[in-house]
Amino acid sequence: MKTQCDILRTQVLVIGGGVTGAGIMRDLALRGMHCVLVEKRDVNAGASGGNHGLLHSGARYVLSDPMAAAECREEGELLKRLAPQCIEDTGGLFVAMPGDDESYAADFPGLCAKAGIAAKPIAPAEALTLEPALSSEIVAAFHVPDASIDPFRLSLEMIAHARELTGCNLLRGMRVTNFEIFDGRIVRAHCLEAKTGRKLIIEPEQVVNVAGAWSGKVAALAGAHIPVLYSSGTLLVTSERIARRVINRLRPPADGDILVPGGTVSILGTTSVRIADPDLCRPSAAEVDLNIEQGARMIPALRSIRYIRAYSGVRPLLMANTGAGDDRAQSRGFALFNHEAEGLTNFLTVTGGKLTTFRLMAEKAADLVARRLGVGAPCLTRSVPLPEIGGCEWTGPGRSPRAWLARKEEDGPLLCECEMVSARTVDELTKDCHVDAEGLGISALGVRSRIGKGSCQGAFCGLRVTAHLYDTGKCTSRRGLLSMRDFFANRFKGQRPILWGAQMRQYELAEALHCGLISLEMLPSHKPDEVR
Numbered sequence: 001m002k003t004q005c006d007i008l009r010t011q012v013l014v015i016g017g018g019v020t021g022a023g024i025m026r027d028l029a030l031r032g033m034h035c036v037l038v039e040k041r042d043v044n045a046g047a048s049g050g051n052h053g054l055l056h057s058g059a060r061y062v063l064s065d066p067m068a069a070a071e072c073r074e075e076g077e078l079l080k081r082l083a084p085q086c087i088e089d090t091g092g093l094f095v096a097m098p099g100d101d102e103s104y105a106a107d108f109p110g111l112c113a114k115a116g117i118a119a120k121p122i123a124p125a126e127a128l129t130l131e132p133a134l135s136s137e138i139v140a141a142f143h144v145p146d147a148s149i150d151p152f153r154l155s156l157e158m159i160a161h162a163r164e165l166t167g168c169n170l171l172r173g174m175r176v177t178n179f180e181i182f183d184g185r186i187v188r189a190h191c192l193e194a195k196t197g198r199k200l201i202i203e204p205e206q207v208v209n210v211a212g213a214w215s216g217k218v219a220a221l222a223g224a225h226i227p228v229l230y231s232s233g234t235l236l237v238t239s240e241r242i243a244r245r246v247i248n249r250l251r252p253p254a255d256g257d258i259l260v261p262g263g264t265v266s267i268l269g270t271t272s273v274r275i276a277d278p279d280l281c282r283p284s285a286a287e288v289d290l291n292i293e294q295g296a297r298m299i300p301a302l303r304s305i306r307y308i309r310a311y312s313g314v315r316p317l318l319m320a321n322t323g324a325g326d327d328r329a330q331s332r333g334f335a336l337f338n339h340e341a342e343g344l345t346n347f348l349t350v351t352g353g354k355l356t357t358f359r360l361m362a363e364k365a366a367d368l369v370a371r372r373l374g375v376g377a378p379c380l381t382r383s384v385p386l387p388e389i390g391g392c393e394w395t396g397p398g399r400s401p402r403a404w405l406a407r408k409e410e411d412g413p414l415l416c417e418c419e420m421v422s423a424r425t426v427d428e429l430t431k432d433c434h435v436d437a438e439g440l441g442i443s444a445l446g447v448r449s450r451i452g453k454g455s456c457q458g459a460f461c462g463l464r465v466t467a468h469l470y471d472t473g474k475c476t477s478r479r480g481l482l483s484m485r486d487f488f489a490n491r492f493k494g495q496r497p498i499l500w501g502a503q504m505r506q507y508e509l510a511e512a513l514h515c516g517l518i519s520l521e522m523l524p525s526h527k528p529d530e531v532r
Contacts, residue, residue: 005199010036010169012369013189013204015176015218016211017041018048019355022155022162023362023381024208025170029162030384031370031377036202037168038191040175042447043155046212046278048355049447050313052235052260052267054246055079055087055147056356059094059119060253062111063104068333069115072356073145079359080147083386085393086154090261092146092246093127094119095138097297100251105140108250112144119144131243133299146246148260151355152395152447160389172444174200179207179222185346186222195479206369209349210361213278213314219349224342226349227319230278232312234287235269236498239306239455242266242299249298255287256294259302263397268295268302275314283310285497306502308455309494318352334361338368346372391432394425394449415468416461418454423468425449430474441475441483442466443490458491459510463518478523485520 012028014021017039028035039045058072080087096105112119120143127141128134162168173193180188186207191200209218216226241261249257260267271287288310296302318335334353350365363379370377397419412423426445429435435444442465445451451465452458466484469475488510495507514520 005201007201007203008036008169009203010034011204011373012036012206012208013038013202014208014210015189016046016209016214017043017155017170017172018046018210018212019044019151019155019158019358020048020212020350020353020361020365021208021210022158023358024210024350024365025162025168026158026165026386027362027366027379027381028369029165029168030380031366031375032166033370033373033375034166035162035168036171036204037159038171038174038176038189038202040173040194040214042172042444043159043170044152044447046214047313047315048151048155048212048358050233050235050281050311051151051355052258052269053148053151053262054258054260054355055149056354057092057144057146058115058117058356059092059108059112059142059144059146060248060258062108062115062117063252065333066111066115068354068357069117071333071360072354073115073117075357075360076145076147078382079149079356082381082384083154083157085388086150086157086386087147088149088261088263089145089147090245092144092248093122093131093134094142094144094248094250095124095127095134095298096140096250097135098137098139100139100249104252105250108142112142117144131245131247133242133301134247135298135300138298140250142250144248146248148246148262149355150262150396153392154386156392156395156448157386157389160392161387164389171200176218176221181222181344184343186344205346206372207347208365208369209347210351210365212351213281213316215316215349215351219337219339222339222344222347224337224339224344224347224349226337226351228316228351229319230275230281231315231317232273232275232281233270233315234273234283234291234310234312234497235267236288236291236307237309237311238266238268238302239308239502240265242301242305247299249294254294256291257298259295259299265308265397268292272315278314278316281312281314282493283312283497287312288497306455307498308457308503308506309453309491310497311494316351336361336364336368391428392448394421394429395447397450397453415464416449416451416454418456418461419450421449421451421461421465426451426465426468427472430469441480442469442487443483446487452487452491456506457495457510458488459506459513462487462491463513481520481523485523488514488520 058069
């Protein structure tokens with residue numbers, strides 16, 4: 001792919017770089033197939049990166065969607081065994097507050113039992129002993145096997161494993177613009193790299209559309225229709241970890257009713273707002289207020305704790321009806337569309353589902369691809385552990401300062417002090433994870449590490465990492481500075497709805513550095529093909 005209009009041939013083209021796309025890539029590679037994964041932004045840029053990081057026990061859905069609850073329970077158990085490096089098996093609590101539906105609490109253990117979910121009742125006093133941050137007003141509590149999961153490490157390790165197995169390719173920052181269809185088959189997919197204007201033609205034998213909330217738009221390029229609606233959810237990141245376990249409100253799913261631990265922080269959410277287009281997804285101050293108001297009822301500290309970021313994700317929900325009711329009533333199950341009724345024989349779409357059920361979604365999609373290609377190899381993702389891949393370990397928060405102190409001479413200076421990311425780590429990421437430092441730039445490093453995710457939200461580390469990339473020759477043109485500016489702009493989108501108190505002061509410092517000191521906002525823009 002060295003010319004402006006290269007042609008790339010592959011057995012399978014996978015469109016969408018979330019956890020399900022990465023899971024399909026690995027599943028196919030384990031069966032001996034080669035595929036190319038195309039993602040218009042970067043790994044987990046959609047719902048896979050905009051969620052709680054909750055590995056569901058299934059208990060949340062035992063009333064509204066029993067089938068999805070059972071799937072979550074089974075898949076969660078598999079993932080704990082096969083990908084333990086991506087999971088913190090925290091356990092979880094469901095707690096009821098005064099005024100919550102008593103019949104729901106009474107029915108909860110029986111509904112969990114039907115789905116095979118272990119829900120152990122515990123006394124409110126015991127729950128308070130386990131989690132002192134809980135409100136002293138709780139009236140009922142159950143322990144369930146919830147856990148937290150790192151979706152970024154999960155996707156990166158699956159992609160890396162697929163590369164090792166059959167040389168699969170990941171093309172980031174590239175979107176499919178149109179298909180050439182002949183005799184009911186997609187024979188060519190035309191792709192465009194937005195930052196450079198580079199064009200690429202991919203000639204696949206099979207095409208898998210797993211673009212999440214964007215799957216309807218991809219399907220439309222092939223003349224197909226997917227009944228997906230868009231439900232946006234806003235979440236908040238606290239400056240510290242509040243609880244050891246996942247904390248759920250014991251009521252039908254609603255706003256601000258889950259707190260998930262993630263290393264050194266906690267994540268509060270989520271809302272559910274219908275939007276007309278997935279590209280319109282962004283956190284709002286009103287949703288931030290709603291999450292805090294509701295969450296603080298079960299965890300009072302949420303009223304006063306410092307929040308360092310808000311973010312949003314779009315749930316791709318299958319449209320069971322077109323009414324204006326609560327989107328939480330829509331199924332959390334998934335669907336596989338073979339598109340054969342629409343005259344397409346080498347195109348399929350898998351959408352819906354949950355992060356917890358990605359492996360099952362990938363299995364079903366890969367089964368259909370294998371049948372169409374005449375590949376008899378079975379699915380192995382139910383039994384083959386996900387290997388730990390070097391270079392994919394830096395996504396988890398809370399790496400010990402002691403680890404860096406023990407090898408600081410080897411690791412070099414810390415470029416991100418909040419999250420303990422050293423110069424050597426940045427060098428390893430640009431090498432081992434095939435990050436184009438000048439193309440997708442520091443944002444790509446942020447996906448693969450904790451750069452920019454600490455309390456300063458990139459105020460200092462953004463400058464240090466970019467300077468290091470120039471000092472080591474990984475950046476040589478103005479594109480590196482433009483990438484840094486884009487990185488800061490994306491960080492600001494998540495800070496805008498939570499600018500009060502300590503975080504407002506932090507933002508004013510960042511503004512003084514980026515605008516007052518180095519006048520970054522005055523940097524001219526660039527054309528797609530410009531390199532200087």
